[in-house]
Amino acid sequence: xxxxxxxxxxxxxxxxxxxxxxxxxxxxxxxxxxxxxxxxxxxxxxxxxxxxxxxxxxxxxxxxxxxxxxxxxxxxxxxxxxxxxxxxxxxxxxxxxxxxxxxxxxxxxxxxxxxxxxxxxxxxxxxxxxxxxxxxxxxxxxxxx
Amino acid sequence: xxxxxxxxxxxxxxxxxxxxxxxxxxxxxxxxxxxxxxxxxxxxxxxxxxxxxxxxxxxxxxxxxxxxxxxxxxxxxxxxxxxxxxxxxxxxxxxxxxxxxxxxxxxxxxxxxxxxxxxxxxxxxxxxxxxxxxxxxxxxxxxxx
DNA sequence: CTTGTTGCAAATATTTTGCACCCAT
DNA sequence: ATGGGTGCAAAATATTTGCAACAAG
Numbered sequence: 635x636x637x638x639x640x641x642x643x644x645x646x647x648x649x650x651x652x653x654x655x656x657x658x659x660x661x662x663x664x665x666x667x668x669x670x671x672x673x674x675x676x677x678x679x680x681x682x683x684x685x686x687x688x689x690x691x692x693x694x695x696x697x698x699x700x701x702x703x704x705x706x707x708x709x710x711x712x713x714x715x716x717x718x719x720x721x722x723x724x725x726x727x728x729x730x731x732x733x734x735x736x737x738x739x740x741x742x743x744x745x746x747x748x749x750x751x752x753x754x755x756x757x758x759x760x761x762x763x764x765x766x767x768x769x770x771x772x773x774x775x776x777x778x779x
Numbered sequence: 780x781x782x783x784x785x786x787x788x789x790x791x792x793x794x795x796x797x798x799x800x801x802x803x804x805x806x807x808x809x810x811x812x813x814x815x816x817x818x819x820x821x822x823x824x825x826x827x828x829x830x831x832x833x834x835x836x837x838x839x840x841x842x843x844x845x846x847x848x849x850x851x852x853x854x855x856x857x858x859x860x861x862x863x864x865x866x867x868x869x870x871x872x873x874x875x876x877x878x879x880x881x882x883x884x885x886x887x888x889x890x891x892x893x894x895x896x897x898x899x900x901x902x903x904x905x906x907x908x909x910x911x912x913x914x915x916x917x918x919x920x921x922x923x924x
Numbered sequence: 925c926t927t928g929t930t931g932c933a934a935a936t937a938t939t940t941t942g943c944a945c946c947c948a949t
Numbered sequence: 950a951t952g953g954g955t956g957c958a959a960a961a962t963a964t965t966t967g968c969a970a971c972a973a974g
Contacts, residue, residue: 790949792947792948793948793949794947794948795947813938814938815938828937830939831940831941833941834938834939834940835940853939854937854938855938855939856938856939914930
């Protein structure tokens with residue numbers, strides 16, 4: 635479906651900033667983007683947009699269910715397309731690469747852990763920090779870390 | 780052991796701000812404190828201390844292994860005593876209460892997940908968001924949320 | 925037309941840093 | 950006495966908000 639119609643179906647006016655931001659995430663080039671990344675990426679390609687608008691649109695998209703916000707330990711929030719399927723993240727502490735993974739068993743144990751304490755689970759954040767083995771990772775193969 | 784000696788053993792001068800902050804965490808009244816909480820708590824009890832110093836001391840204590848930093852999804856970092864034993868957190872989304880828990884099985888599955896992808900695990904963050912059933916929780920028993 | 929949206933600048937919130945003075949060792 | 954530690958104020962960083970101009974429906 636074209637981006638224009640996706641927005642209209644959600645009751646959002648199809649404005650230029652919204653279209654460009656949605657297309658950026660749907661292009662799939664970079665799945666995890668912070669507000670600043672979105673702003674820079676669009677500005678570079680000649681799209682004139684305000685940083686405040688980026689923040690506003692990202693928040694709207696999150697509420698509309700198009701995007702999901704993630705808070706990794708680096709101080710800035712990143713957004714990714716909400717595929718509907720839940721997944722957690724593995725983050726390389728050396729190069730910042732993000733990998734996604736799903737683990738039914740972990741999910742099940744989390745639910746059990748909350749229920750055992752009479753809580754009702756509402757959501758969760760699981761981020762594994764690790765060293766990756768990508769060829770361009772600055773500390774690849776460095777067993778010392 | 781008295782706080783003064785704990786600090787000296789770590790090569791830290793036993794200054795007033797450091798002692799007061801260490802004692803606050805060791806009093807155990809509140810396990811999870813943000814910089815602002817520490818500042819307010821000490822100021823109220825008549826301890827004259829600068830907020831910048833609180834931030835500096837918390838960072839030093841973290842590096843020294845006395846404290847551990849946690850980033851929940853509320854934008855501010857909280858610190859807790861580093862007991863040596865790893866644990867994860869359950870956070871009530873209604874009243875902010877924090878509960879700690881350990882789950883060997885989840886830990887084991889996390890390690891397996893990263894190893895399966897040829898990463899080397901360095902650390903992780905797991906925070907379960909839930910509704911608690913404490914008598915003073917503002918939305919206790921509210922099944923709608 | 926009308927209401928929601930945008931860009932800009934100013935405001936917030938959290939944390940860090942420069943610097944002159946102070947104090948634990 | 951001296952080098953690290955502190956308080957204050959200013960800077961840095963991330964995000965939000967007020968407001969007048971603007972544009973989608």
